[in-house]
Amino acid sequence: MQTTILDKQLSFLREIDRLKTVVRQSPLLDKSRKENSAEHSWHLAMYALLLNEYACGPVNTNRVVQMLLLHDIVEIDVGDFPIHSDSSGSFQAEEESKAAERLFGLLPQQQGNEFLALWREFERAETEDAKFAKALDRFQPLLVNVFTHGGTWTENDVSLEQVFSRYGPVIQRGAPQLWAVCEQWVTQHFSEQALRVSGMPKDSTG
Amino acid sequence: MQTTILDKQLSFLREIDRLKTVVRQSPLLDKSRKENSAEHSWHLAMYALLLNEYACGPVNTNRVVQMLLLHDIVEIDVGDFPIHSDSSGSFQAEEESKAAERLFGLLPQQQGNEFLALWREFERAETEDAKFAKALDRFQPLLVNVFTHGGTWTENDVSLEQVFSRYGPVIQRGAPQLWAVCEQWVTQHFSEQALRVSGMPKDSTG
Numbered sequence: 453m454q455t456t457i458l459d460k461q462l463s464f465l466r467e468i469d470r471l472k473t474v475v476r477q478s479p480l481l482d483k484s485r486k487e488n489s490a491e492h493s494w495h496l497a498m499y500a501l502l503l504n505e506y507a508c509g510p511v512n513t514n515r516v517v518q519m520l521l522l523h524d525i526v527e528i529d530v531g532d533f534p535i536h537s538d539s540s541g542s543f544q545a546e547e548e549s550k551a552a553e554r555l556f557g558l559l560p561q562q563q564g565n566e567f568l569a570l571w572r573e574f575e576r577a578e579t580e581d582a583k584f585a586k587a588l589d590r591f592q593p594l595l596v597n598v599f600t601h602g603g604t605w606t607e608n609d610v611s612l613e614q615v616f617s618r619y620g621p622v623i624q625r626g627a628p629q630l631w632a633v634c635e636q637w638v639t640q641h642f643s644e645q646a647l648r649v650s651g652m653p654k655d656s657t658g
Numbered sequence: 659m660q661t662t663i664l665d666k667q668l669s670f671l672r673e674i675d676r677l678k679t680v681v682r683q684s685p686l687l688d689k690s691r692k693e694n695s696a697e698h699s700w701h702l703a704m705y706a707l708l709l710n711e712y713a714c715g716p717v718n719t720n721r722v723v724q725m726l727l728l729h730d731i732v733e734i735d736v737g738d739f740p741i742h743s744d745s746s747g748s749f750q751a752e753e754e755s756k757a758a759e760r761l762f763g764l765l766p767q768q769q770g771n772e773f774l775a776l777w778r779e780f781e782r783a784e785t786e787d788a789k790f791a792k793a794l795d796r797f798q799p800l801l802v803n804v805f806t807h808g809g810t811w812t813e814n815d816v817s818l819e820q821v822f823s824r825y826g827p828v829i830q831r832g833a834p835q836l837w838a839v840c841e842q843w844v845t846q847h848f849s850e851q852a853l854r855v856s857g858m859p860k861d862s863t864g
Binding site: 461465466472484498499501518595599 | 664667668670671672674675676677678679686687688690693694696697699700701703704705707708709712720723724727728765769801805835839
């Protein structure tokens, strides 16, 4: 019986190796390539360990770490839905829910149910733990875009207003002090960008 | 003052982005490329969450997860020392210790000291938590080698006896039930390999 339990656990651990091949939109900070969802999950877990003092309310850091370690596992089946895309939110939620059931269903029942519950808690973003986890999941790519001088914002022609509306509410809700820093970064980033554009030589054909 | 603390935390979180560019010897399970140390750390944290029932003694799973999230961060400065290399153990330990002091030294003092203590506990491998973490750090690449039909063993011409001596003691000590499974896998792997070699056509020039 023990062997069967271990077999299921190892099947799951082999299956989730595939998260290392899911490529996100965000680059690494050295811009050498795009980030994958497994290393992104590792980085977010480190963010949670270090930045828990900025959570909106009292959080259980270990639960936040666990949530962030498994929050993207569904992407093995459905891929990464970029923040700056036109995909339908309800379609995405349905596909991800099916993926969670399949993937966590590979585990022994009790562990699978625990992981599924934790994943659903993250998705619903209602508890303090989930609100903070969601905030970090928005904060990290924003930081990457600022420190790579544009990143996915430049690629997708995203405006300051769009950054504020797409990242602001989630970060503000889960980690207001971090959002205060973001506001400064984002404002400065777009001011500098405007200066660069206005300083460009005029199009000689125009 | 708060800003200074956050600045240090964010400098550290930016610095450790580089762990995503440290390439290990082990391949991904689909053999598409080598694994990097950041995604390896994520995977090990998942191993710890799922396999804690096989630890040699009572462990605090959250501490084991934390240890595994940060155990390889020193590789940002010193790179990965492969298990099947001739590098000097004491030289490696000294270089890694310097790296840990520099990297965790980027953090606010209290957090830096906590991380450094956790990293040293992992390295010393004396507590139950550290013995289990070390066992998982050996178990995962062994699993990868078995399920990729050789992996780094084939590349480095490693024998069954060398696998037993290089992986066995650490896994046996921290997770004896997992070592029992490894023994079966490894024995079967090398039997099959011997069959493949003996079934090869003879060298016509011989």
